[in-house]
Amino acid sequence: MPADYLPRPKPQPIPPALALLIVRKAERMAARFEEQALDEMTRAATRALRCGAAPDEIARQMEL
Template identity: 55%
Template sequence: MSVIDCDYLPAQEPIQFPSELALLIVRKAAAMAEAFESKALDQMTMDASRALRDGIEPRQIIMRMGL
């Protein structure tokens, strides 16, 4: 029961979540995470390469990037 008594709201029956829908959601989320990881890796590599070209020490790059 919540802190606020909500007798005026209709009672909701728990729904049965279809396993096929759950599987599709998981697959889509995994694909999105993989795409994000790839983009993040590319961006971080470009940033580190640029910093090295600018003469920044590798230890400082590590600290700045929180590695």
């Protein structure tokens, strides 16, 4: 049951130190994801080349 009659609490601002920790964690996560994506795409391209696919076909399939 919605409680629309109750006032909503005001959002608390995120302390700068916490915001910095969040940004640093997100940066590490993004770097890890980028490395994994690069590895996966390189393995897929290598596998496709071994199977005889043309580089331009691989690029098209990978939407590069």
